Amino acid sequence: MSEARSYLITFQGIEDLSWTSNLYSKFRKRFKPKLYIEVYVDQTKITPTRIAQNNVWGETLTIPEGQESSKLLIRLRHKSFLPTDPCFGIFEGTIGHLLSLCEGPEVAPLKLTHGLKKSMYDAQGVISAGIKALDNDQARQNMLHVAGKDVARIDQDATPAVPEALSNVAETVANNGDLLQSLGTVLEKVHSIAQVTIDAVDVLAKVHPYADTAWKILSAVHKAYEHQKDTDVAVVALFKKMEALYSFVDDLDSLPGKIKQLEHAIVPILAQTTECAIFLREYTGRGFVGRFLHQATSNHSQTIEKLSATLTELKNDLNSGVHLHTAFVSSYTRDGVDKLVKSDILKVLEPARMNAAERPMCLPGTMQDRQNEIIDWLMNPSDQNQNVLWLRGAAGLGKSTLATTIAEHFAVHQRQGAFLFFDRNEPIESSPSRVISTLAHQLAEHNEAIRSAVSDAIKQDSRLARAPLSTQFTSLLCEPLHTASTHIAGPIIIVIDALDECGNAKSRQLLLNLLSSPAFAKLPSQFRFLITSRSEPDIEGALYDCKHVKAVDSSKASENDIMLYIKHKIEEVYRVRRRSEELKVDWLGEKELQRLVQYADGFFIWAATVMGLLFTVKAPVKWLTDFLLHDRQVVSLHELYEKALLSVDDWKGGETTDIYRRILGLIVVSQVPLTDVTIGDLLGFDQESRQICRTALRSLSSVIQWSEGQSARTLHKSFPDYLIDPNACSSKPWFIDVKEHEHALTLGCLRVMNDGLHFNMGRLNTSHIANADIPDLSAHVQAIIPQGISYACQFWGHHLCQTVPGEPSIHNMILHFFELKFLYWLEVLSLLGEVSLASRALVSVVKQCSVPNSDNKVYAFAQDGLKFVGAFAPAMACSAPHIYLSCIPFAPRASLIKQQYMHVLQNVLTIEIGMDENWPALQQVFNGHIWTVASVVFSPDGQRIVSGLGDGTIRIWDVTTGALIAGPFEGHTDRVNSVAFSADGQRVVSGSDDWTIRIWDVTTGALIAGPFTGHIGKVCSVWCSHQTASALHRARATIPSESGTQQRALSSPVHSKATPGWSGQWCSHQTASTLHRARTTRPSESGMQQRVSSLPGHS
Secondary structure: OOOOEEEEEEEEEEEEEEEOOHHHHHHHHHOOOOEEEEEEEOOEEOOOOOOOEOOEEEEEEEEEEEOOOOEEEEEEEEOOOOOOOOEEEEEEEEHHHHHHHOOOOOOEEEEOEOOOOOOOOOEEEEEEEEEEEEOHHHHHHHHHHHHHHHHHHHHHHOOOOOOOOOOOOOOEEOOOHHHHHHHHHHHHHHHHHHHHHOOOOOHHHHHHHHHHHHHHHHHHHHHHHHOOOOEEHHHHHHHHHHHHHHHHHOOOOOHHHHHHHOHHHHHHHHHHHHHHHHHHHHHOOOOOOOOOOOOOHHHHHHHHHHHHHHHHHHHHHHHHOOOOOOOOOOOOOOOOOOOOOOOHHHHHHOOOOOOOOOOOOOOOOOOHHHHHHHHHHHHOOOOOOOOEEEEEOOOOOOHHHHHHHHHHHHHHOOOEEEEEEOOOOOOOOOOHHHHHHHHHHHHHHHOHHHHHHHHHHHHHOOOHHHOOHHHHHHHHHHHHHHHHHHHOOOOEEEEEEOHHHOOOOOOOHHHHHHHOOHHHHOOOOOEEEEEEEOOOHHHHHHHOOOOOEEEEEOOOOOHHHHHHHHHHHHHHHHHHHHHHHOOOOOOOOHHHHHHHHHHHOOOHHHHHHHHHHHHHOOOHHHHHHHHOOOOOOOOOHHHHHHHHHHOOOOOOOOHHHHHHHHHHHHHHHOOOOEEHHHHHHHHOOOHHHHHHHHHHHHHOOOOEEOOOOOEEEEOOOHHHHHHHOHHHHOOOOOOOOHHHHHHHHHHHHHHHHHHHOOOOOOOOOOOOOOHHHOOOHHHHHHHHOOHHHHHHHHHHHHHHHOOOOOOHHHHHHHHHHHHHOHHHHHHHHHHHOOOHHHHHHHHHHHHHOOOOOOOHHHHHHHHHHHHHHHHHHHHHHHOOOHHHHHHHHHOOOOOHHHHHHHHHOOOOOOOOOOOOOOOOOOOOOOOOOOOOEEEEEEOOOOOEEEEEEOOOOEEEEEOOOOOEEEEEEOOOOOOEEEEEEOOOOOEEEEEEOOOOEEEEEOOOOOEEEEEEOOOOOOEEEEEEOOOOOEEEEEEOOEEEOOOOOEEEEOOOOOOOOOOOOOOOOOOOOOOOEEEEEOOOOOOOOOOOOOEEEEEOOOO
8 A cells, every 4th residue: 555645736727628518518608617626535625726717727736645546536617606616527536547647748638527417517628637746845845835825815815705795786797707607507407498398298398388488588688698798796696596596407317307306396496587587688678668777776676685585495495305385576576565465446446257267278288389489479578569469260279278378377477467358158247348447457456556556546536447448448557557667577468368259349349449549559568468369350450450469360270289189188088987988098099099180170179079079978989980980081160069969869859859959048148157057947947857957968068068056158159159050050950049049038037036036135134234234245145046036137138138029928027027026126136236237127128118009007117117226226236125215215106116015015114294296307417527518419219318518529428327438539629519329329420619520439439430521610500310321410601512612501500409309209499401411431532521402491
């Protein structure tokens, strides 16, 4: 055994240094590593070398004690801020082995080697090193020399250290090398995660979208920092912590296994990485709002500290091996914000209920390219100033599933500002009138700055939730978002799915006008919208040419996506039916699978319907074998629906067929999804029929979603479309005639109310209580009042509107309702918070009675009911018992409602003196005008009033509630003297002191014709003919003809207008008038409209 002695080991430099990772190699070509040598002798570390200059050290180290047999380990490392400096390669041997290599030349080439585990840091290269043994005298002299160097180093290190993160982020360092090195490391590791998950179909696929998003945002940050001259010390420290967090990615071979093991940990890590990257992108001015270093600098310092602390916690959780509990930290959340606390003031918005719990998401591994494309667009500023991505396409392409997946992706990143999705099964929640208020509410819940701005708007005007949509858009969305935008960094994503199921073409017109307006285009750039819809004509017309909208066609799914989906469902069928049907694991062969994929032709809805049938049909193997015998390559969706329907019944007539058709008809025309019990109640089923109903719903599971005790709804809107389409199935026994089933449901609602309504529907223990004071009112009402009665009370009026007027059977049931059940109906509406529905239902009755020979008693009750509801709606809305305590006693003696019910109620207040005999002449006061009201006119149906004001604006009012439902319409530059409705109530014509006439769309307020010029004086009177598209108007001065010559001079103005009465009769006033044709397009270049005729005769 050789004796111990000292050695000098010299390192000259390293040659041919390169890395196996292409990305890391490119990074190192731009940013040179800080190389040093670390030496271990028998596992004892000696003093390392200094940092190399141009890959050269020229430095000699002392091995204090060793033997030729001592193990020697040489590591090439890079100096970084990581807890462990990256190792690029090693040399292993003994001191004796190195001595033998250096016997001839003084320096030997040492080739770098690596461990068994691969790493992105693995490098190739040759270190030039030499070694020399020292005798005792040489060793003593060398020890004194080394000690002197150590003393000098201690003196140098006495300088105060730079803190890890400075509290003032304005103090910067000039060298970006460390930052870019750390960023490059994180980039490489995140990219590795993205690469190993991209083609996966299991849990790995769930990770891919988050890794892909983090990679792309980090890449943008890297590009930004390449051009950044100064870097904040705190930011450098943040990058170092990000680099340390990804130490688990060093071993590429075991990475897929690690991801599976740490799936729940890796997704939060990637999400937090993305959030850090978003903050840094904004910080460098490459994001949505430009660099904001000069805005609230201390806030940015605090944000960096929070993000840094969260990364540390994530690292600790990862190291401990426990499930991550670290809360996500957003870069834009303000201090002290409790996201679980909802401001009471926001409740007045009454948002639509959006429960995404049962909405399907993309299966792992499917539609990845489209997901990445959409996420990339939403996460990055648009070069073309676009803020809306509109995904359009035919039904069945998976747009809603994709939208839900995208929304959930951003929810994990806490960047989902709002998620609205519409469903024709839920017409109330999908009403266009609720879109803006729901958006405002969800955005306010998401962000404190928006919540504060929206709350301030509501405090200034508490009626905003009931205001016209254009007013809501300005006050609840535009202004709050602009106010809050200075506090928000990075994108906030709003997803609006199935816009085509939001109302109908008529009711959503105003909403589309807002989405396509310049004001929407000018919303703060941080707010990014994803909208999906079918390619409906009205939506196409509104959005297609908008510069701020990027239209993307929803293409068919790839064969691979369809195959993955079918395989997934086939496995489910096996698990569910393997015992009852004795299915084998591989019961569907590869050939049959390929055939199904071919038949689907890229439509998920097709594949979903077939898979749904396999859960319900008898003998699924035989059924599928027969199904695949088709010679055609494509079986249409309509043919598939026919097979689904034939699988549950032969449809050859009889009671069962009738029951099936009635069930389908009710599901199609009902306003909300209903349970099997409610369906049976409304259709009047006996016990046997109810059993058939449940069997039908269970058998139709491929097209109708239902389970015991739950509501039934169609799985896809294409199914009800098929059932009501005369071109598709008018000759089929399952064809649904909408009018027929609306009539049946009207009768069902009336029967349920007449049978089930009674006094004290809410089973209240006292009459002296407000609705708001009833504990957990909503749950109480749901438990006490059956769904059938609740539905009938809310929607009988709607269904009545769809029936043919004058039906005797309906009138008899309505009369019974008025005579015995009217007050109990109001009681239910009060408890449901839907008193406003009462007037709408009564208006429907009035319309039903407008035909000749109608029942005048029903009409009289409806008219009196309208007055009763109009007078006492606030009291009824406040307290259900006060229908009896206050409303009946204070109704006038001549009220039919009072006369009908006063004698059957006990212990009711009686007013002996001062009671009105009849309803007051003053029916309603409309507040909200801020200028002189110059003109007012009823709509033809008597449900709206249009008013023209002295400030040149026009407003539309609801007659029953007094609410402003549209306007102000702006365009006139002076007083509006006269307004008039068109015969269909869809347009308003106006005449003004500005010498012009204009025609407006009642719903949207859009100017659809005019301004008609040509008058040389104020226009005092206008009217629309009921027979033609003509407008009658009167001016103070002359009306020139098309040739430019004066046709008629009018010496005196018309100061009043024809006014429609409730009976539809019309009146006129004195002075001659001139009739002009109202054009639906702008007038000719001469500005003239056609004069039809002169109407003399007034004196």
